[in-house]
Amino acid sequence: VRPGYHARLGPQIRREIGWSLASAAIYGIPAGIVAWGWQTHGWTRIYTQWDAYPLWYLPVAVLLYLLAHDTWFYWTHRLMHRPKWFRKMHAVHHASRPPTAWAAMSFHPWEAITGAVAIPALVFLIPIHVAMLGTVLLI
Template sequence: MFGVDAGRYVIVAAVTSAIVWGLRRTRLGTRKIQAREATAADMRREMFQSLRSIGVYIVMALLLLWAFGGAGIYQFEGSYGFGADMALLAATIVAHDTYFYWAHRTMHHPKLFKYFHRAHHRSVTPTAWAIYSFAIPEAVVMFAFIPLWLTIVSVPIWVMFMWANFQLIRNAMGHAGFELHPRWWLSSPLTRWINTTTHHDLHHSGGFNTNYGLYFTWWDRLMGTEHPRYAERFAEVVADRSSSPAPAAAAPEGEKAPVPA
């Protein structure tokens, strides 16, 4: 189980990193969001913490398997039909985004941050390797969505597997440090509610108490926690500067995430 989950993590992080490495050597290279470069030490820490989190997930999963007599919470191996399964996948994604927003925002409380979330925020300039770069208590909180959701809704195994891969890829994109979405993304009513890389990067680099959402901007907009310069910053990052190359974009001036070393 650990090998499978660790393998998925390494593949997604490595492929995302390779895509970013390649794009930075094209005319799109100015889409790097921060001027600062993540160091080798940053990436080693992100890898170690992510692999440790996967270990926590496996222990939690085994405890659930034991508690449910071997059948575990994954007892529905069938299907409701393709259309119904896709609706369940969409519902799982929306539910997870809601869970993530409130759990994430709660872990930013001053009395909880040090123990739950500070380890993740050591990545001021995150990379795709930071997908699961959590402290152990945060890893437990992140895993808890699965048994909570499956207690409420009976979701087929293959649908949960699709969701697990979806959240892994979107997490890697959010931490890539390079804007991967097209410049029209925030101008279209069909896509502007879906988070971009810039959205989460601002949370790490300057908007410490903003942009808590994982997949969507709904909760941040509703609760007034979206970074006030998000749209402006996105426009700066995706601007076509190929005719006059400029240095890599820096974080918003005067903003710095208050993260202890």
């Protein structure tokens, strides 16, 4: 490691941690709403009975969620690389040079919102067993 390397990264890492904490809070809000709506009001399509749908549907739901999420991520990420959107939303993420482990979630709040809404929106549209939802989130 070059002399002074870690000292130069200190301010960058502090910025990344700050943006990452804000992003985590933004991701938590829709997740909390989903959990509350599911547990309290039954608003979502999340189910707990293994026999509510055919067993073959369990992995299909996971694949549907991953396909929908990755499609959403791909197109919103492409949009954020357009100059106007990049400056307003995505530059925070790319400001991490060299990238550190903290850069993974270092997002401007608007970018965090675009990432935070996909899975929570899907639970209102596509039925999924709670364990399979856990699998999606783990992946």
